[in-house]
Amino acid sequence: MNLLSGMWQWLTDPTNWSGSGAIPARALEHMAYSGIVMVVAIVVAVPLGMLVGHTGRGSGAVIGVAGALRALPTLGLLTLFSLLMGLGLVPPLLALVILAVPPILTATYAGVAEVSPAVRDAAKAQGMTPTQVLTRVEVPLALPVAMGGIRNAALQVIATATVAAYINLGGLGRYLIDGLAVRDYSRMLGSVLLVAVLALATDAVLAALQRAVTSPGLRTTAH
Template structure:
């Protein structure tokens, strides 16, 4: 039996879908880790990106910071934070947040910074304050770019959350680590297939959200 056929047989096995170590449980764990990471990254990166894009202050620092964070190896960070903070959920979450922040920060900053000055001036001429211009003019116009950054971060996080199994946590990466330990390559390939399908599903959902949240006028603009 080929490796692919063995992986499909493992995926079709009812035992793989039951129990505390079954695919549904691991899938929920994977989504929980990913969701927590994205929420924390959004809380950090979106306000900072909006402020920098609106005021223009610190734009060089933001670009340099985003580039530097992208260059950091997630597995290396996970090992470092595990040594510093011990085992548990905190080390992988911190490492994954550092992975998710750059695309969200870049998207929020670039989206706001590239809003047409004429639109901002029109809002100011109508008597809007700086905060109102940001909330009512800049943010709706920049929303497609901001959501694009969030989509990019979500894909990276969903794919990389598998590393949390390296420190004995759950998620779909558990099948990779456990399969490698016993040389069960069909289970490992099945895990890769599951992560890829989950990433595609998450991206499809976020693409739909991006489309629904974008103003029809912006979708029709050349």
Template sequence: MIIAQAFGWVFDPANYTGFNAIPGRLWEHVWITLLAVAIASVIAVPIGYAIGHTGRARGLSIALSGGIRALPTLGVLSLFGLLLGIGLEAPLLALVVLAIPSVLAGAYAGIESVDPVTIDAAKAQGMTGWQVLWKVEVPLGLPLLIGGVRSAVLQVVATATLAAYVGAGGLGGYFFLGLKTQDYAEMLGASVLVIALAIAFEIVFAALQRASVPKGTLDPSARQRQGSRERARNPIPEGNPS
């Protein structure tokens, strides 16, 4: 059965040594993914913060993001490959283009989600525009920003398999090698590794997103659940009026 053969390939000790070992390819895949998302964040986060804070060019940014999302990643990769040749540069640029819309949307949506009453209160305290942005809007909008980064990571980690198309390494190398040799167990085993990596990233970023929510901004149902858990851990003794 092909599924059993695929898991057999994944756990075969012979695939964990040598030049084409799974740990090395896995690390290349992680490195390409995180580097692409980091570069996209450096580009998109300041632009998203500016759009969210000023409210300007929002329609233009949405239109451009939609256009970028519609671009076929393989086509973009092929174009960059023709221009830049074999290596990491072409797939990295293609993956950065893929990641920018999600990070940009998370950045400006996070700023826009801040209650205007909170912003007015901050200004009433004498805060400048920069102070309102960095001390109020950015912390309160952080969960949505991380959500955008989370979405970008999941898109990139799946698409980074195309990096092997121009010889840049990663788990995609097993796909192209398996296709060439008709080793479908190797191809399915590589798919299992990509899925496992995506799940691992999802767990990590979901935890980061939950941890970034300021405690004072929890919705009433969340505060009620949190209070119930605290009362369960610290019950009030009988006869104590407090």
């Protein structure tokens, strides 16, 4: 239990809360990495998932590729990329994008593909153009499901961005790696606790966002 009190001391030490290597700066770095990764992953995965869900073409390939990507170990990619591409931000961010794409892709695809054929048919029969069917019917109906995938990806990215510190980058993982090097267990505990808080907070925000984009008409049907 002295470990926990050590952690508490570390967390409440004012010197850890100001300056360039301090907790707020590290948290900001952590959020920046995760933010960049999420933006890139969303830009790649959401349109692709919508396209495949809308046309129904290539769905087998998308599910297959997403499944294969999921099997790739992020730490392996991160170390391999750093070794091959050198140090810098690109290797870890690329590895994290590969981590984030599958859940967003499959969720977006599933959201669009699950739109009832009757609703789609009715929209067409009322005289909606294919673009209108996509933007006015399929997107609003798929959004809650796609947001579920985005939430999930964000959780994984924030958790895994911790290991970016392993290749000499910043973020909250810095304290974990540095603490490990000098056997400062309190600092390690503090580090992982902060990551957990960040993950929980982000998930709460995204959950609220997910609720906001879900039409009340869909909430009543949800079991």
